[in-house]
Amino acid sequence: MTSTIEAPRSPYSRAPRSRGVNWEKWGWIYMRVSGVVLVVLIFGHLFVNLMVGEGVSALNFAFVAGKLTTPFWMVWDVLMLWLALIHGGNGMRTLVNDYATQRLTRGILKSAILAAVVILIVLGTLVVFTFDPCPAGSPADLLPSFCPAS
């Protein structure tokens, strides 16, 4: 109740108006559009994984491997990956703007967020499209039971 918020750093001058793409506006629109799509994707994902059929007990390597060979679920998962990571990354950017007061701190934190988002999107997308549950030439004892080689 009695917490203290310091006076703003540069009270008398507004940063000059920047021209070009209105990122703040498109970010705002993106948060809402991706949010609506994510509601469907996330709850659909949770429903199919946890409720349908045997429910949560059906979850295992074979279940996930099966989904990742179905084009429908590949598209679903990649969409969820991209939309949620960019959404979460942009959301974290606003939080950094809220709490980090030094220019340098802001720069470091936002770069870290950007790096995390890019790395996770690249790795995730790679996994979804190149996933092979039974890679040829692997030792049979390392392969899951449903592979023809084991």
Place this chain on the structure above:
Amino acid sequence: MSTATATETAPTTAGAPVVPEEIQSFTVTLIIRRYNPEVDDEPHWDDFDVQMYPTDRVLDALHKIKWEQDGSLSFRRSCAHGICGSDAMRINGRNRLACKTLIKDLDITKPVYVEAIKGLPLEKDLIVDMEPFFESFRAVQPFLVANSAPADGKERIQTVAQRERFDDTTKCILCAACTSSCPVFWTDGQYFGPAAIVNAHRFIFDSRDDNAAVRLDILNDKEGVWRCRTTFNCTEACPRGIQVTQAISEVKQAMLRGTL
């Protein structure tokens, strides 16, 4: 809690003495965040005990302190009736007008914390520098811009519905309670803030005004309406009951649609 009483002289009817009603007064402790730039490095909290009636307001308590206990206490007030907008302050952590906050609406079993509004440079005690706030206000062109002369040299006609469209935002008294309650404004003071958007809304949706496009363009800025995170602090703070967050959303919508 002390028990001083005030006795009102009630009129008597038909000779029968009416029992005068006794109004209970009580001691209220105010803890005020003080700052004197000439002697203090940092603001500090001072407490004062004042004898108040339930119908008194926080402003009356401040007056009592200033007039009877510590003349150096500094705060702004002018009308004392919720019209001029000079005495917005943080009372128990919420932005309120001192002249509209009744003692009986506060929990006086605990001390009442009073401090200056946040996010604007503190000058002395409860007084802040309002210039950044008014700078944002001026930036949105808060005046009628009409390019045409009214027909027959008479006034500009407006229907009831046209007037109703922006009625809510005409009520603003520029107290800064909303802007200084906004966490986005607190971050760096660059955001235009709710009050500037409210006052832009008042002219953007006025059928007599011709400069809506210019104002929308000004608020389409990086530090404009898109920084609003719909926290509703502004709506909660506004002593005029203006639906501030809704007004901001209407401005956003007008920008996205490109029409009013």
